[in-house]
Amino acid sequence: MSQEPEVECQQSQGSGACSQSQGVFSQSHGPSSQAPGGSSQSQSTSSSSTSTVPTSSQSSHSSSGTLSSLDTVSTQELYSIPEDQEPEEPVPAPWARLWALQDGFSNLECVNDNYWFGRDRSCEYCFDEPLLKRTDKYRTYSKKHFRIFREKGPKDSYIAYIEDHSGNGTFVNRELVGKGRRLPLSNNSEIALSVPNNKVGPVVR
Numbered sequence: 792m793s794q795e796p797e798v799e800c801q802q803s804q805g806s807g808a809c810s811q812s813q814g815v816f817s818q819s820h821g822p823s824s825q826a827p828g829g830s831s832q833s834q835s836t837s838s839s840s841t842s843t844v845p846t847s848s849q850s851s852h853s854s855s856g857t858l859s860s861l862d863t864v865s866t867q868e869l870y871s872i873p874e875d876q877e878p879e880e881p882v883p884a885p886w887a888r889l890w891a892l893q894d895g896f897s898n899l900e901c902v903n904d905n906y907w908f909g910r911d912r913s914c915e916y917c918f919d920e921p922l923l924k925r926t927d928k929y930r931t932y933s934k935k936h937f938r939i940f941r942e943k944g945p946k947d948s949y950i951a952y953i954e955d956h957s958g959n960g961t962f963v964n965r966e967l968v969g970k971g972r973r974l975p976l977s978n979n980s981e982i983a984l985s986v987p988n989n990k991v992g993p994v995v996r
Contacts, residue, residue, distance in 0.1 A: 826930070887900075901939065908931065909956075953974055956970060
């Protein structure tokens, strides 16, 4: 329990002197009366107890108004700004697909209007797979064996054709096209090279 300081007041020779019993301060009116321990000790105690202690808010700011290292400055979270990206061009839908039936041949989606097939490296569809080169029929394929293309028909429609340019023949549904000739391609037309039973794949439209 805290006790309130007791204050004793003594009067001597017609003048009163009041001193606090805990020695915090002493005050006299008229002739001085010293409390035990001397006035110098009580004054030093009084000055030390009444000295102002700077608060954290006062110490954190200097007279120039700058912030000290004790202050925490809130930071704003920054987000990365993506670079401008060029819009991607839409991929055109294929007008025909060739599904491979033999190893060494691959599927093809026809997007351009014209495709050459053969052993020549200038062909869009080159017969250059190592597995295909090891077959017996590889040497029967021409450098430019055939081509598949489309032409605009009536009412803005397109007609797909196969044109034979081989020495040993190109077959559609077991029918020989003939060198320099063309035949229209319908859905699921089967293409064979050199001999009618050497089917490489159907054309799906």
